[in-house]
Amino acid sequence: MPQKRDSWAEPYKIKMVEPLTMTTRGQREKALEEAGHNTFLLPSELVYIDLLTDSGTSAMSDRQWAGMMLGDEAYAGSRNFYRLEAAIRKYYGYKYIVPTHQGRGAENILSQIMIKKGQFVPGNMYFTTTRLHQELAGGRFVDIIVDEAHDPESLFPFKGNVDLDKLQGLIDQHGADKIAYVSIATTVNMAGGQPISMANLKALRELTGKHGIRIIHDMTRVAENAFMIQQNEAGYGTKAVAEIVKEICALTDGATMSAKKDALVNIGGFMAINDWDIFEEARNMVVVYEGLHTYGGMAGRDMEAMAIGIEESVQDDHIRARVGQVFYLGQRLLDMGVPIVKPVGTHGVFLDAKAFLPHLPQTAFPAQTLAAELYVDSGVRAMERGIVSAGRNKETGDHYYPKLELVRLTIPRRVYTQAHMDVVAESVARVYEHRDNITGLKMVYEPKYLRFFQAKFEKLPK
Numbered sequence: 001m002p003q004k005r006d007s008w009a010e011p012y013k014i015k016m017v018e019p020l021t022m023t024t025r026g027q028r029e030k031a032l033e034e035a036g037h038n039t040f041l042l043p044s045e046l047v048y049i050d051l052l053t054d055s056g057t058s059a060m061s062d063r064q065w066a067g068m069m070l071g072d073e074a075y076a077g078s079r080n081f082y083r084l085e086a087a088i089r090k091y092y093g094y095k096y097i098v099p100t101h102q103g104r105g106a107e108n109i110l111s112q113i114m115i116k117k118g119q120f121v122p123g124n125m126y127f128t129t130t131r132l133h134q135e136l137a138g139g140r141f142v143d144i145i146v147d148e149a150h151d152p153e154s155l156f157p158f159k160g161n162v163d164l165d166k167l168q169g170l171i172d173q174h175g176a177d178k179i180a181y182v183s184i185a186t187t188v189n190m191a192g193g194q195p196i197s198m199a200n201l202k203a204l205r206e207l208t209g210k211h212g213i214r215i216i217h218d219m220t221r222v223a224e225n226a227f228m229i230q231q232n233e234a235g236y237g238t239k240a241v242a243e244i245v246k247e248i249c250a251l252t253d254g255a256t257m258s259a260k261k262d263a264l265v266n267i268g269g270f271m272a273i274n275d276w277d278i279f280e281e282a283r284n285m286v287v288v289y290e291g292l293h294t295y296g297g298m299a300g301r302d303m304e305a306m307a308i309g310i311e312e313s314v315q316d317d318h319i320r321a322r323v324g325q326v327f328y329l330g331q332r333l334l335d336m337g338v339p340i341v342k343p344v345g346t347h348g349v350f351l352d353a354k355a356f357l358p359h360l361p362q363t364a365f366p367a368q369t370l371a372a373e374l375y376v377d378s379g380v381r382a383m384e385r386g387i388v389s390a391g392r393n394k395e396t397g398d399h400y401y402p403k404l405e406l407v408r409l410t411i412p413r414r415v416y417t418q419a420h421m422d423v424v425a426e427s428v429a430r431v432y433e434h435r436d437n438i439t440g441l442k443m444v445y446e447p448k449y450l451r452f453f454q455a456k457f458e459k460l461p462k
């Protein structure tokens, strides 16, 4: 292993820069008004530091850019597909691979094949697109994450763990054949980027194995999860992140991947599965929804960049700097006394909007409000992860009221500097200082699916 430094400083230097627009408060107020107080609807040109998402926003390495020039854009059998397939087998260990344009493309195909109408899909909390595809396929999501995950104050280091009693209860009540599969995310995005422990995953494997239930792995941030296991789980301190990643994958039967996160590319994804029959069906279906089974909606060059990105993503030095930067921002906010989800997650810092704006009821959209205020203050763009993201219960038509009402400051990989993190922390602190003057929002336009992307709001009067 390379020698450890105290600082998390980056294992790379900057070779190309992208200038940013500096805006005035007046310009930002106008832009926010036009965007209906929804940060998703802001033009990125009017954003200074963009922490909307870590999805597809990574900086690629010079090796990845060089790989782009090696794109084989043949319709069928592109050599980049075989490179990608080899990288997935080598670093993740799954047998069969179906490329897709991004994670949700894989979720669509997998859900349609593996879920029968009326079946349950238990998971360690939900993710927006994942649950929607499960529901569209006729499944019913059941949250089996540990209770600690719903408590932003709990310091439990593995808040992504499954509560095995909750799963056992579901099996006892409905029978194993009513469970399509168990859906496990590494890390759990909606809980604030929280990891699952290897011990919990092993116990889950044992329990599901007894009942013949498969585990499907939402492996979007598996390297970050592996890093947290290395840091905090007994017996893993001397193992390389790459080794731990492979061990996680080996405990599951298949996966969906949004390569726009961990794997350091701007677009791409795949479905992986160890079962030949499911693979055959998926390979057939991908042609309908994504493209031929050797490109799945990606260009050859995209697949090449992904193959290289996967390799870079599991290097200890890379992941230590990536998560180190997120922890740096988290620690600054903690030192300032700002309420955030603890422990700090691996891909972002999550502001606890209920504690930040305790005078706002959840129906006044506190997290949506806070994200809007932050943008006006400094041009920092964040994202709501609360009642707007949670959507509505299909049966009752009412909002879901999630316990967690969060604003996500998501850090793109290899993009911003420590000074940028300081600007963000200072802006959050400024908004916190005048929090008592902040009024909530009302929703004036609501799309049917994944409403948080396009919903519009107006400011409530004082």
Ligand SMILES: *Cc1c(COP(=O)(O)O)cnc(C)c1O
Pocket (backbone or CB within 6 Å): 055, 102, 103, 104, 105, 127, 129, 130, 185, 189, 218, 220, 257, 258, 259, 260, 261, 268, 269
């Ligand atoms: C981003 C994400 C997805 C969906 O992937 P896309 O590439 O955005 O379609 C699924 N699960 C998790 C946990 C994610 O973060």
